[in-house]
């Protein structure tokens with residue numbers, strides 16, 4: 001469980017690294033499932049934006065009680081899982097993730113999501129750990145992004161340079177099995193992996209159910225932002241409680 005200090009840090013900084021580690025046996029299971037995913041879909045060797053669309057086995061990790069308990073402490077008792085991605089960053093060729101806010105990409109209104117980022121390998125400065133700008137979530141608004149379709153990036157919406165100062169960046173260095181949690185408005189990104197060590201990171205995206213997953217907005221975002229992975233067909237998985245909005249569509253999609 002998160003301590004009061006953890007919760008205060010999340011509110012103040014927009015992220016927290018709890019005193020928690022997944023057992024090595026779970027990490028080995030995740031690695032094995034990821035290897036299988038890559039064997040079947042080699043195009044995702046570096047980055048898979050929508051893991052559950054290809055293999056619902058990964059839902060097991062989203063349901064780990066200790067993780068769900070921490071998310072409940074942040075989002076409250078009613079929330080759903082709406083996506084999971086794998087930022088795998090293989091040795092020497094893992095792509096950079098541009099500075100961005102997650103909310104820029106996602107069709108959730110009001111904008112809300114807590115991401116759990118699992119270090120499937122040790123994540124260091126050298127292999128391209130997640131980097132964040134502390135407290136950048138506090139304005140609760142999206143800053144200006146522009147489109148960058150460079151093929152050496154995982155994502156194509158990049159924060160405009162005047163919106164942040166890289167000098168303020170904090171490296172989230174994690175041991176294998178550690179997790180970080182971050183807010184949907186937090187400015188973050190990561191460098192390419194040019195090191196000999198792979199840096200696999202798995203994300204779990206949870207939204208409170210007083211927000212709505214707006215599939216029409218998702219379609220418009222996909223078109224307007226030319227997103228490689230549109231979210232109109234994400235399946236929502238209720239994790240705890242009920243749908244407070246009454247407007248979320250939980251039908252299973254392909």
Ligand SMILES: O=C(O)CCC(=O)C(=O)O
Nearest residue numbers: 087097102130190201203
């Ligand atoms: O793992 C990374 O390098 C980037 C992750 C990210 O952008 C995210 O979790 O939203």
